[in-house]
Amino acid sequence: DFDDENGAYIKVNKDQIAYRYEIIETLGKGSFGQVLKCFDHKRKEHVAVKIIRSKKRFQQQGMVEVNILQHLKNIDHDNSINVVHMKEYFYFRNHLCISFEILGINLYELIKKNNYQGFSIHLVRRFAYSILQCMKVMYKENIIHCDMKPENILLRQKGSSAIKVIDFGSGCFESQRIYTYIQSRFYRAPEIILGIPYTTAIDMWSFGCILVELFTGYPIFPGENEAEQLAMIMEVIDLPPAHILAEASRRKLFFDSKNMPRNLNTKLFKKRRVGSKSLAQILKTTDTNFVDFVSRCLDWDPAVRMNADDALKHPWILELKKKSSKDVRPKHRHRREAETSIEHDNTLRNFTN
Ligand code: ADP
Numbered sequence: 638d639f640d641d642e643n644g645a646y647i648k649v650n651k652d653q654i655a656y657r658y659e660i661i662e663t664l665g666k667g668s669f670g671q672v673l674k675c676f677d678h679k680r681k682e683h684v685a686v687k688i689i690r691s692k693k694r695f696q697q698q699g700m701v702e703v704n705i706l707q708h709l710k711n712i713d714h715d716n717s718i719n720v721v722h723m724k725e726y727f728y729f730r731n732h733l734c735i736s737f738e739i740l741g742i743n744l745y746e747l748i749k750k751n752n753y754q755g756f757s758i759h760l761v762r763r764f765a766y767s768i769l770q771c772m773k774v775m776y777k778e779n780i781i782h783c784d785m786k787p788e789n790i791l792l793r794q795k796g797s798s799a800i801k802v803i804d805f806g807s808g809c810f811e812s813q814r815i816y817t818y819i820q821s822r823f824y825r826a827p828e829i830i831l832g833i834p835y836t837t838a839i840d841m842w843s844f845g846c847i848l849v850e851l852f853t854g855y856p857i858f859p860g861e862n863e864a865e866q867l868a869m870i871m872e873v874i875d876l877p878p879a880h881i882l883a884e885a886s887r888r889k890l891f892f893d894s895k896n897m898p899r900n901l902n903t904k905l906f907k908k909r910r911v912g913s914k915s916l917a918q919i920l921k922t923t924d925t926n927f928v929d930f931v932s933r934c935l936d937w938d939p940a941v942r943m944n945a946d947d948a949l950k951h952p953w954i955l956e957l958k959k960k961s962s963k964d965v966r967p968k969h970r971h972r973r974e975a976e977t978s979i980e981h982d983n984t985l986r987n988f989t990n
């Protein structure tokens with residue numbers, strides 16, 4: 638089908654048709670398909686094209702991704718909500734394809750490049766602030782990302798600590814949840830493991846896990862299966878409150894009739910003890926504001942857990958404003974103050990070079 642001007646082909650002249658997208662290299666692979674760096678001969682610019690697997694389930698979810706991206710782009714007038722911009726979507730040989738602006742490497746690759754040493758508290762706070770810009774809008778618009786993890790947060794470009802969130806391929810509007818089993822295991826909120834209806838709060842859980850990983854270099858709860866995932870969580874934040882377990886459709890898989898964890902002390906879990914590790918210990922920091930911030934992301938109860946608005950008012954985040962207001966900067970930069978301070982920060986260079 639060669640009359641597909643907005644899709645995979647372009648008219649070169651009256652009777653010549655050519656492929657529109659020239660593949661340059663592979664940018665990444667994920668569960669939904671692959672992402673290629675391409676030159677778009679119609680727009681005359683490089684783009685990232687995500688080619689979604691042709692199975693029906695992936696195509697359907699791919700259209701959900703398109704809808705969410707379109708919705709977020711429509712309200713992102715000054716490119717400040719830190720969500721990747723979709724350019725267009727089309728079908729190519731039965732595959733849904735979505736083209737995006739090109740971004741830099743993802744935060745997991747950055748952690749790896751830094752030899753898993755973790756970033757300074759200042760840099761972690763800047764990342765946190767930028768990610769919260771996106772989470773604030775998702776919270777307001779009732780959008781759940783459902784797969785927040787370092788692989789899905791990309792640097793905007795080289796040598797900058799500004800980021801954008803990508804991959805709404807598991808996302809949904811809160812009112813239109815389809816799947817019950819979502820999120821990548823290390824970042825999976827307890828309500829998903831336990832089988833409790835979920836809200837935007839599951840992204841806040843993942844966000845807490847991401848911040849720990851950015852700071853220490855390692856995932857805080859690297860469970861090899863969901864039972865171990867829950868065991869690792871309980872080591873740090875104790876047992877779930879009874880009212881949470883009362884709602885949990887999967888309670889019996891993990892807890893006995895007295896609400897005590899099954900198989901926690903089997904040799905499978907190397908004698909993990911409930912409440913035996915503190916967050917301050919794991920983080921190895923004396924920054925009590927940071928410890929408090931993370932602990933408010935990692936609350937069993939989604940209703941008690943911080944939301945993005947609360948998070949932006951937390952003292953740990955407000956320290957960023959205090960610091961940046963001390964900076965001397967030309968007047969015209971004040972409109973996008975915090976963002977500017979991120980873009981002009983060169984802490985990152987020390988890590989990436
Ligand atoms: P999946 O749903 O399969 O995980 P993603 O949308 O997360 O697909 O893309 C997979 C990987 O491709 C990402 O982790 C990232 O490294 C890379 N990638 C995706 N989008 C872009 C982009 N716009 N620019 C550069 N790299 C990208």
Ligand code: MG
Pocket residue numbers: 667788789804
């Ligand atoms: Mg992904």
